[in-house]
Amino acid sequence: MTIDEIKDEIEQLFSPGPDAGDIARRGLRQPRLMNKHGLNLSYLETHDWEGSSGHKHTRLHDSEEIDTLTRNSDMPERLMFSALQLLADSIMTYADSKKREGEIRYYPPIILTFWSGFESFVRYASELLIVTVPNVPPPVRLFLREIENTVDASGKIGTRTKHQSVLDRYSVFLASAYGLKVDRGSRFWQGLVEAKALRDSYTHVNMKRPRAITTGDVLEFIERTLLGLIWPSASMGRTIMLQQYFLYDIWAGLRELAKEYRERPFFLDWHLKEPSLFHCNFDGVNEDLYPSVRSDRYLDIFSERVEAYKGRQQSNDKG
Incomplete structure (x- = not known):
């Protein structure tokens, strides 16, 4: 069509x-x-x-x-x-x-x-x-409205919200209605x-x-x-x-x-075999495990990876 x-x-x-x-x-x-x-x-x-x-x-x-x-x-x-x-x-x-x-x-x-x-x-x-x-019983009314009665230490009666699963409320509704x-x-x-x-x-x-x-x-x-x-x-x-x-x-x-x-998700099928960059702006990040690209540790790691890459290229050229 x-x-x-x-x-x-x-x-x-x-x-x-x-x-x-x-x-x-x-x-x-x-x-x-x-x-x-x-x-x-x-x-x-x-x-x-x-x-x-x-x-x-x-x-x-x-x-x-x-x-x-x-x-x-x-x-x-x-x-x-x-x-x-x-x-x-x-x-x-x-x-x-x-x-x-x-x-x-x-x-x-x-x-x-x-x-x-x-x-x-x-x-x-x-x-x-x-x-x-x-004639819907009061407890059922409260349940369907997601409300429960409360009593504080002074004896004052009140109410508060109490979450109930929608499927539980639906089954209670079907039974009551x-x-x-x-x-x-x-x-x-x-x-x-x-x-x-x-x-x-x-x-x-x-x-x-x-x-x-x-x-x-x-x-x-x-x-x-x-x-x-x-x-x-x-x-x-x-x-x-x-x-x-x-x-x-x-x-x-x-x-x-x-x-x-x-x-x-865009990255769902990505399975990275080498270290990659990601954004993380928290205070107190572990710089040993997750060094900033502006840190000396990152530069050292980057240099090591460049040298390793050159070594592989030279081996391939000889082969």
Whole structure:
């Protein structure tokens, strides 16, 4: 395909037309969900689609709390759409590249942005649950909001932030909102665990373990994250995030257009056989091990290397 043809295909994926009902049932357009992942999406076959004004789960509100949540409610999907658009940009950029690798550019930002969409959804849905369901136990409310009660030595009661893993909060949310107990050994949950691990590798980079990332890694990460939403939805016959199938539909289309490419740190494949220069401006550097290029020790080492090089050249000339 030419770049213009790829661009047209991508435009159709992101702007498919005005039929919102069709968009809501897009999971049915992706046999991969049924054939590869074994999901039952029969609940999407009805025209009574979730998100429509007449659906039984569409509710009326006159609440400041819901109003505030509503004004922020599209952040999860917008972050995910942004990540998919960045993936589309990478596909167009790399389409005609003869060398199928290059420096880090698109892939880590795609990972970080898409996962932030997932985390945003967990926060939004948890807050909506707390606001709308009065019998959510207080400890669960605090857990979902990442808050804990405190008491100081004088007996004063307060609160403080207590970080909870997003996957722990998600499983508690599913149990509290839908009565769905997560099987943490299932391949779908383990897929979410692996997706989070990839995301964590870029939010908390292990500088002693340089790594590359491929198109396949990114595509797998996105699918695993979306399946974390789609799998419980299929199990319950209730769509957890309204745009999840539309997102999956875009992902599936991009998957067909993508060619394998590898992004890596510039020096990843460098394996230096001789001493080399590097920048380090700390106080107290060990000058014996890491001499400055302006030090006498460096000049001595440099002179030794020059003489050794001349010796090798003379031996080669004689040979």
